[in-house]
Amino acid sequence: MRKIGKNSIEFENVFLRATSTVAGPKESKGPLGKYFDVHFNDSHCGQENWEQAEIKMQQMAIDLVLEKAGLNMKNIDAMVGGDLNNQLAITNYALRAYDAPYLGVFAACSTCTESLIVASNLIDAGYGENVVTITSSHNSTSERQFRYPTEYGGQKPNSMTSTTTGAGSCIVSRVPSSIKIIRATLGKIVDPELSDSQDMGRTMAPAAASTLVTHLQDFNITTDEYDLILTGDLSKYGSDIFEKIVNNVGIMRTDNFNDAGLMLYDIEKQHVFAGGSGCGCVTLVTLSYVINALRIGIYHKVLIIATGALMNPIMVAQNETIPAIAHAIALERSFE
Amino acid sequence: MRKIGKNSIEFENVFLRATSTVAGPKESKGPLGKYFDVHFNDSHCGQENWEQAEIKMQQMAIDLVLEKAGLNMKNIDAMVGGDLNNQLAITNYALRAYDAPYLGVFAACSTCTESLIVASNLIDAGYGENVVTITSSHNSTSERQFRYPTEYGGQKPNSMTSTTTGAGSCIVSRVPSSIKIIRATLGKIVDPELSDSQDMGRTMAPAAASTLVTHLQDFNITTDEYDLILTGDLSKYGSDIFEKIVNNVGIMRTDNFNDAGLMLYDIEKQHVFAGGSGCGCVTLVTLSYVINALRIGIYHKVLIIATGALMNPIMVAQNETIPAIAHAIALERSFE
Numbered sequence: 001m002r003k004i005g006k007n008s009i010e011f012e013n014v015f016l017r018a019t020s021t022v023a024g025p026k027e028s029k030g031p032l033g034k035y036f037d038v039h040f041n042d043s044h045c046g047q048e049n050w051e052q053a054e055i056k057m058q059q060m061a062i063d064l065v066l067e068k069a070g071l072n073m074k075n076i077d078a079m080v081g082g083d084l085n086n087q088l089a090i091t092n093y094a095l096r097a098y099d100a101p102y103l104g105v106f107a108a109c110s111t112c113t114e115s116l117i118v119a120s121n122l123i124d125a126g127y128g129e130n131v132v133t134i135t136s137s138h139n140s141t142s143e144r145q146f147r148y149p150t151e152y153g154g155q156k157p158n159s160m161t162s163t164t165t166g167a168g169s170c171i172v173s174r175v176p177s178s179i180k181i182i183r184a185t186l187g188k189i190v191d192p193e194l195s196d197s198q199d200m201g202r203t204m205a206p207a208a209a210s211t212l213v214t215h216l217q218d219f220n221i222t223t224d225e226y227d228l229i230l231t232g233d234l235s236k237y238g239s240d241i242f243e244k245i246v247n248n249v250g251i252m253r254t255d256n257f258n259d260a261g262l263m264l265y266d267i268e269k270q271h272v273f274a275g276g277s278g279c280g281c282v283t284l285v286t287l288s289y290v291i292n293a294l295r296i297g298i299y300h301k302v303l304i305i306a307t308g309a310l311m312n313p314i315m316v317a318q319n320e321t322i323p324a325i326a327h328a329i330a331l332e333r334s335f336e
Numbered sequence: 337m338r339k340i341g342k343n344s345i346e347f348e349n350v351f352l353r354a355t356s357t358v359a360g361p362k363e364s365k366g367p368l369g370k371y372f373d374v375h376f377n378d379s380h381c382g383q384e385n386w387e388q389a390e391i392k393m394q395q396m397a398i399d400l401v402l403e404k405a406g407l408n409m410k411n412i413d414a415m416v417g418g419d420l421n422n423q424l425a426i427t428n429y430a431l432r433a434y435d436a437p438y439l440g441v442f443a444a445c446s447t448c449t450e451s452l453i454v455a456s457n458l459i460d461a462g463y464g465e466n467v468v469t470i471t472s473s474h475n476s477t478s479e480r481q482f483r484y485p486t487e488y489g490g491q492k493p494n495s496m497t498s499t500t501t502g503a504g505s506c507i508v509s510r511v512p513s514s515i516k517i518i519r520a521t522l523g524k525i526v527d528p529e530l531s532d533s534q535d536m537g538r539t540m541a542p543a544a545a546s547t548l549v550t551h552l553q554d555f556n557i558t559t560d561e562y563d564l565i566l567t568g569d570l571s572k573y574g575s576d577i578f579e580k581i582v583n584n585v586g587i588m589r590t591d592n593f594n595d596a597g598l599m600l601y602d603i604e605k606q607h608v609f610a611g612g613s614g615c616g617c618v619t620l621v622t623l624s625y626v627i628n629a630l631r632i633g634i635y636h637k638v639l640i641i642a643t644g645a646l647m648n649p650i651m652v653a654q655n656e657t658i659p660a661i662a663h664a665i666a667l668e669r670s671f672e
Contacts, residue, residue, distance in 0.1 A: 003413065003463045007437040049654060077339065078522055086422040088442050089648035092525060092659050101343040101522030102661065103450060106424050106440045114439060118454060125461035127339045145650075186414055186437030189428060312425035314481075318385060323428050325438065 001124040005218025007186045014120040014181040016331065017130065017173035018069035019287040022057045024139065024165025026272070027284060030265045035288035036166075037064055043140055043165050051090065054083065054138035054167070058094035061169035062134055069130075069171050076100045076171075077128025080119045082111040083136045084163070084279055086145060090136060100132070108308025109204075109233055110187065111135050112168075112283045113327040117184045119172040120329075129174055136167035137278030146197070146313060159199035161235045161261060162272035166280035168287040176334070179294050182301075183330035185215040189310070191323040197311050200322075201238025201261070201274055204307035207324035208234060209245040211305055215328050216251070223253045226330070227299040230290060232282025232306045233261030235275035260285035282306045294333045301332045337460040341554025343522045350456040350517040352667065353466065353509035354405035355623040358393045360475065360501025362608070363620060366601045371624035372502075373400055379476055379501050387426065390419065390474035390503070394430035397505035398470055405466075405507045412436045412507075413464025416455045418447040419472045420499070420615055422481060426472060436468070444644025445540075445569055446523065447471050448504075448619045449663040453520045455508040456665075465510055472503035473614030482533070482649060495535035497571045497597060498608035502616035504623040512670070515630050518637075519666035521551040525646070527659040533647050536658075537574025537597070537610055540643040543660035544570060545581040547641055551664050552587070559589045562666070563635040566626060568618025568642045569597030571611035596621035618642045630669045637668045 001011045021036045028039035038060055045053040058081075066072060079102045083090040088104045095102050107114040112135045119131040140150055142163040148154040172181065190207035208231050216222060223229060234242050239259045246254065260282040261275030286304050293299045307326040316322065337347045357372045364375035374396055381389040394417075402408060415438045419426040424440045431438050443450040448471045455467040476486055478499040484490040508517065526543035544567050552558060559565060570578050575595045582590065596618040597611030622640050629635045643662040652658065 001461050001463065007414075009463055051651060051654065078343075082442070085648065086650070087444065087646055087648045089646070089651050092646040092648075092661075093651065093656065096525045096527050096659050099524065101524045103454065103522065104442045104661075106418070106442050108423065118439065118457075121454075121457050121461055121463070125337050125457055127337065127345055127457070186439065188435065188437045189431045191432050310423055310425070310428040312421065312423045312428075314422070315387060315425050315429065318387065320429065323432050325428075325440075 007214050008218035009184045011120050011124050011181055013174050014123050015173050015175060015177045016179040016181060017171040017175055017177045018065050019170045019291050020061045020065040020068060021168045021284050021288045022061045022166060023284055026270060027164060027166050027264060030270060032264055032285060032289045035292055050138055050140040054090045054136055054141055055094045057167035058090060058134050058136050059097060061167040062132060065169040065171055071130060073099055076130050076132050078122060079132045080105060080115045081134035082106050084142050091134060107325050107327060108310050109277060109279050109282060110306040110308035110325055110327045111279050113304055113306040113329050116329050117327055120181050123172055123174050131172045133170045133172060135279045135283045137163050137280035139163045139165045142278060156273055157198050158273055159237050160273040161200055161233060161275050161277035163278035164264060164276045164281035164284060166284040168283035178334055179291060180332045180334040181329055182332045185211050185218060185328040187211045187326040189323045189325055191321055193321045195316060195321045197316050200277060200309040201235035202241050203309045203322050204324040205234055205238045205241040206245060207326040208242050208305050208307045211326040211328050212246060213249055223251055223256060226256060226301050226303045228302040229257050230302060230304050231259045233275060233277040234259045234307060235261045237274055294331060303328055303330045343550050344554035345520045347456050347460050347517055349510050350459050351509050351511060351513045352515040352517060353507040353511055353513045354401050355506045355627050356397045356400040356404060357504045357620050357624045358397045358502060359620055362606060363500060363502050363600060366606060368600055368625045371628055386474055386476040390426045390472055390477055391430045393503035394426060394470050394472050395433060397503040398468060401505040401507055407466060409435055412466050412468050414458055415468045416441060416451045417470035418442050420478050427470060443661050443663060444646050445613060445615050445618060446642040446644035446661055446663045447615050449640055449642040449665050452665050453663055456517050459508055459510050467508045469506045469508060471615045471619045473499050473616035475499045475501045478614060492609055493534050494609055495573050496609040497536055497569060497611050497613035499614035500600060500612045500617035500620060502620040504619035514670055515627060516668045516670040517665055518668045521547055521554060521664040523547045523662040525659045525661055527657055529657045531652060531657045533652050536613060536645040537571035538577050539645045539658050540660040541570055541574045541577040542581060543662040544578050544641050544643045547662040547664050548582060549585055559587055559592060562592060562637050562639045564638040565593050566638060566640050567595045569611060569613040570595050570643060571597045573610055630667060639664055639666045
């Protein structure tokens with residue numbers, strides 16, 4: 001690997017050897033439902049509480065990705081991952097079951113791409129052959145932690161997004177396969193000085209725009225380079241602002257833009273307000289639908305810009321604004 | 337860099353170009369007080385609340401490490417760091433002030449060494465020249481978040497540790513300097529099935545032992561290899577158990593062991609119960625006293641095993657036990 005431009009990396013030999021997705025009930029019923037590997041009909045996933053449900057989803061995703069790749073834990077050199085729970089609790093507890101070293105990372109919903117960047121870095125630098133990434137979110141663990149007790153039934157504004165229930169896992173490998181991780185751009189903190197924790201899409205849009213602009217400059221390319229530029233998850237209002245910001249700096253072609261939070265649900269019918277959000281959202285969309293489209297040749301090259309609103313309830317209660325970050329990776333269809 | 341053995345890395349060209357430490361009042365009055373760069377007499381550090389105080393400590397540490405190295409942010413290729421606050425809030429807010437990409441990592445008190453490992457990976461793999469790491473903890477932000485409101489004045493058992501108020505920053509660089517980062521061993525989750533959140537030292541001891549044993553096996557060395565094997569932070573009770581565990585697996589020489597939580601305070605006189613803890617503890621001890629001893633030749637090679645109890649109050653309330661992790665790095669005096 002080598003550094004390109006200001007904040008970017010060009011990888012040499014990093015592949016997505018296998019991916020897996022485990023989806024909650026609302027996600028399974030959405031427009032991408034058929035692309036997921038595992039579907040749950042209820043958000044408890046047969047467990048006693050929501051935390052245990054999210055742990056189970058992570059473990060199912062890991063077990064499945066190993067099975068798909070024909071590997072077992074002896075072949076795994078490290079695991080990288082995280083979730084939205086304080087202290088990355090779900091990932092910490094899920095990974096008790098696996099005998100491999102683990103690096104916990106956090107960038108809110110951008111944890112998905114941060115995990116892939118750290119894993120790709122390990123692989124391309126010569127640390128072993130296979131690194132597992134794991135990320136997830138769960139609507140009910142997030143609601144309780146970041147907002148109000150679910151039982152309270154608090155009303156929500158239209159700008160609110162709905163946290164996805166889902167987990168996804170990858171095997172990042174030096175062994176050639178049909179999808180290559182070719183590039184990354186590391187995000188920096190961008191704070192648009194908004195403080196509405198019920199409007200995260202607009203809070204994250206400037207961070208997504210900053211990362212996209214840096215990516216295009218670093219590699220000296222235009223948005224034509226990619227068949228899809230997927231943000232995750234800006235939602236309806238955030239996506240509008242994102243497009244306006246990038247138009248303002250001269251990026252005119254945006255018909256290849258889409259947002260994971262808008263793709264995962266039928267936002268007219270599924271009661272998700274402005275769209276989906278959470279680590280699990282961009283994870284589910286990328287590791288199922290997008291990967292499939294790359295495999296069968298609908299897409300040849302895509303850019304995933306996962307966006308994280310770094311919201312902490314204590315800081316918001318102290319009248320702070322909400323900083324955001326967006327880490328990007330580019331995937332390419334490869335002919336082994 | 338290359339992978340060694342099961343979970344370890346040998347770095348080629350990674351140096352600690354500069355380090356800085358900012359200490360709270362109790363830490364400044366402790367036995368290592370004279371080694372810190374900045375001392376605060378009160379834990380508010382002139383700010384309105386404890387979160388802002390911890391943010392200020394991080395920013396002072398970063399500004400100082402840049403100054404010591406004669407660098408400015410244009411020379412910095414990335415920042416890696418974290419803290420104990422939910423969502424890494426302190427680091428997220430502190431880094432708003434710096435124009436560089438940022439990877440947030442979390443491993444509780446082991447965040448210090450995880451940051452150094454991720455930064456060393458970036459540097460040794462060819463991503464730029466200088467990466468800043470930043471880690472901190474603050475007694476009062478931690479007490480409120482993990483335990484009880486400070487005003488409540490809850491009584492504590494002797495097994496309790498006291499969270500350190502302090503921050504430290506490093507410049508990890510490919511430019512040769514007097515201290516080299518030579519090795520790392522990535523930790524895995526170890527859960528000794530304890531659930532007492534007021535006895536973290538004993539919870540973390542098996543994780544520290546697991547990482548030490550793996551490190552020695554991976555590099556085919558004994559504890560004689562190092563002038564100091566520093567754990568951080570097992571405290572009095574945790575250190576006892578740690579020594580017993582490693583004795584049981586045949587590691588007999590332990591007179592070169594010490595624990596950051598026992599070194600930072602006078603535990604007889606300073607009311608810290610079983611010793612210090614928190615990201616800031618192993619950070620302050622390593623980046624001041626240990627670095628100084630390497631620079632002046634008291635030590636030639638040291639191993640830092642930072643240990644994290646991955647305690648989440650919700651999981652403990654649900655009757656879960658507390659998993660732990662320990663990431664290690666080895667530092668060597670180098671003659672540029």
